Each structure stands twice: as structure tokens, then as C-alpha cells.
Amino acid sequence: MSKVVTDVTCPFCGTLCDDLEITVSDDGKEIIDCQNACAIGSEKFLHVRKEGRVTRPRKRQPDGSYKEISYDEAIEYTAQMLAKAKKTLWYGWASTSCEAMAIGHKVAEKAGTIVDNCATVCHGSSLLAIQDVGVPSCTLGEVKNRADRIVFWGCNPAHAHPRHMSRYSIFPRGFFTTKGHKGRKIICVDCRYTDTAKCADEFIQVEQGYDYELLDAFRTVARGQPIPDVVGGVPKEKIISAVNTLKEGRFGVIFFGMGLTHTLGRNHNIDIAINLTRDLNDFTKFSIIAMRGHWNVTGSGQVLSWQYGFPYCVDLTRRTHARYNPGETSSVDLLRRKEVDACICIASDIGAHFPIEATRHMAQIPSVCIDPHINLTTEISDVHIPVALVGVEVEGCAYRMDNVPIACRKVVEPPEGMLTDEELLEKVYDRLCEIMGDA
Ligand code: SF4
Structure with a gap:
């Protein structure tokens, strides 16, 4: 037995096609078929359960291998890293929901990081x-x-x-x-x-x-x-x-x-x-x-703009107010100049998109990658935290390339015990508040 979920929005590119029909198993755990999407969009749904998916956080060991750790350990590492770093770069956001961005920015404000999105290497x-x-x-x-x-x-x-x-x-x-x-x-x-x-x-x-x-x-x-x-x-x-x-x-x-x-x-x-x-x-x-490329990169600009007045390269390190100066507060420049001493990459892939000098610096500083899948950035990060796939396993809001917000559906359950971006970021925020107090 199976059921068809209609009017599903594709969480891949900025076109946000919202006419997909996804056939799922009766228990709501498996995606069986995907209709109306292009080849790239289909793959986003059909590869969800492929073998080899990482469902628990991993920490890099001294010999370069990765060892599975618990979500609590990964959250502790992330919160400690944010609390200790003088200047953290928090880059990405293009493939997560606006709701997760709002929580992430709350953490960024508390820790005093720089928040930048994929516009920095595309439509900035x-x-x-x-x-x-x-x-x-x-x-x-x-x-x-x-x-x-x-x-x-x-x-x-x-x-x-x-x-x-x-x-x-x-x-x-x-x-x-x-x-x-x-x-x-x-x-x-x-x-x-x-x-x-x-x-x-x-x-x-x-x-x-x-x-x-x-x-x-x-x-x-x-x-x-x-x-x-x-x-x-x-x-x-x-x-x-x-x-x-x-x-x-x-x-x-x-x-x-x-x-x-x-x-x-x-x-x-x-x-x-x-x-x-x-x-x-x-x-x-x-x-x-x-022609905005990544799914919700437009949404990241929107959320940053309504929260801080600037669409990318937002510097929250002064805590009292946001600063914005592309060239100075942009991710590639910060990494190339070795100005940041910690880095979080969320819902994007620094390793695939940034120049080698920038990527090399990220590999040398404490770093966390929050992403549903293994990618080039997860393999140079100290900790990889897998999360549920937004638009497939979690619902959320995303902005189309023409700045129209669209509610995206959840079609299947995430793997058991796997956190969503929102849940993970809330937990990091709570732990960060415990470590930093009112600072
Ligand atoms: S990848 Fe883009 S064009 Fe293809 S189905 Fe998804 S949103 Fe539409």
C-alpha cells in the first residue's frame, strides 16, 4: 500500500516547483516515486534512503578518520567552540528553512559571529x-x-x-x-x-x-x-x-x-x-x-534583511549592532586573510565552492558542518552533524527566486533519533547560554 502526497515543493533550486507528487509507503517512511520534478529534483527525493547515509554526528580523529559521537557531544563541541572563538564565521543557510535561520541567528547574536550566505559567491x-x-x-x-x-x-x-x-x-x-x-x-x-x-x-x-x-x-x-x-x-x-x-x-x-x-x-x-x-x-x-541558484538562498537574504537590515556578510561580532561591508565581512575574504578562528558551515558546501586558500584555512581551524549528507566540507570539518532534510523530512518556509515565500511540505519521517536544524540550533543556543551566562 502507498499514498500520494500532492503539491509538494522541490527543495533543490530557486525555481521551487510546487507541483510535485510524491508516492510514499503507507507507514510514511519510504519514498517510492517522484512525479513532475526534473532529474535533479527527483534525485533529491529518491536518494533520501540510499545506503550509506550518515544518521549520527561524527568527530574527526587525530589520524583523520571519523568516529560516531552523540548529538549531545556534538552540541557541546559546537557551543564550546562558539564560546571560545574570538571571531567565528557562520556560512551557508541556502538549503535550510527560514525558521531554522531565525534560530541560527539567535545563536549567532549570542556568540557574536559573522553570518554570511551563498550570495557571497553568487548574487552578492x-x-x-x-x-x-x-x-x-x-x-x-x-x-x-x-x-x-x-x-x-x-x-x-x-x-x-x-x-x-x-x-x-x-x-x-x-x-x-x-x-x-x-x-x-x-x-x-x-x-x-x-x-x-x-x-x-x-x-x-x-x-x-x-x-x-x-x-x-x-x-x-x-x-x-x-x-x-x-x-x-x-x-x-x-x-x-x-x-x-x-x-x-x-x-x-x-x-x-x-x-x-x-x-x-x-x-x-x-x-x-x-x-x-x-x-x-x-x-x-x-x-x-x-536567477537565484540554491533553493532558499533568497530566503536567507530576506531573513537577514528583516532582522538586521543587510542581506549577507552580516557582522554581529560587536553584539550591540550589525555591521555590513562585503570585501571585509565576506566569507571568502575572511578565510583567505585568516581572520576567523572558528567556522560553522550549515546547509551549504564551502569545500565545493570556495577558492582553495579559503578552504585550506577552514580545514586548519575548529569547524563544524551541519548538513544532511556527506559533502566536501564535512570531510574537512572537525565535527559533522547530520540533520533531517528540509523540504522532504521537515516542513518549512523558503523564498523562490522572485522573492515569493512558499510553505514547503514534509513527505516522510526522518531517520529515528535524527534532529532537525531547528531542534539542533535550539539545543546549541540553550547550551551556549549556560556556558556564557549573560555575557
Ligand atoms: S530542481 Fe529546480 S527546476 Fe527541478 S524540480 Fe526542483 S525546483 Fe523545479
């Missing part, structure tokens, strides 16, 4: 640009129902957000977009011919590092001013034709990714893309949306 430059110039944006629902002009700039949803194109941006039929793909014009701008470019009506190949110049040319053409014959490797005629296509639409959206945030110009690229969006609003309705 977008956040800086948005702080500078604002953002004319909309929801993915509006994209589906209204947008007839779509630009993908420096992003490849065909691989990174596999159902984005079928649920929202290219193929679906919406209230005012009844012809689906046929009623939309898709422009893809990238330095390589990607699988997303194959779905576009027009592919514009920009020379690597010339996105700012090309966006500037788009703005200049939109204002009716002359441009050089070639900009960023793109002929003038192609730029004029693309801008005309955008101006002629009823509702357009620019989706941008790390091909724009992490190429020469960084936040200035986003700044000018936002200003192009503004310019296009003189002719039609236009919006811009960042």
Missing part, C-alpha cells in the same frame, strides 16, 4: 546593485501569464533550473499568453552557445568580459542614439534588431545569472541591466529577475 553583486539603484521586478506568475519578451543574460536555466522554461518563461500558456512559446520572443545573451540558447529565437554571443559595454549599447539604442559598428563582438544591426524586439513587446523580463554577476564589471553589470530595464519601461512594461 546583484544585491549590491539593487541597494544602489533599486529593482523593477515581478513574480514568476506574472512572467507566465503576461510576458511575451524574455531575455536570458549570462544564465543557462536548461541546466541550472531545468523546469524554469516549462513552468514560467518559455513554454507555458498563461492568462494573456495563450499561445505559449509561439507568442513569446526569446533572446539569449551569453559568451557560449548553451542549451538555453538553442531554445531562443535569437542568440547574441558577447565577447567574454564585455557585458557592460553591450548593455550600455542596448541602452544607447533604446534612447535612439548612435553606437559603434561592433560592441563586445556583436554587430550594430543585431543590437538594434534585439532592442526593437524588446520595445515592441507587451511585457518583458530580463533573467540574469552568474555569467553577468561574476564577469568583469560585477555589480556594475547588474546596475546597468537594471537601468536598461528602467529605460525599456519608457516603451513597454519590463522587469528583471536574478
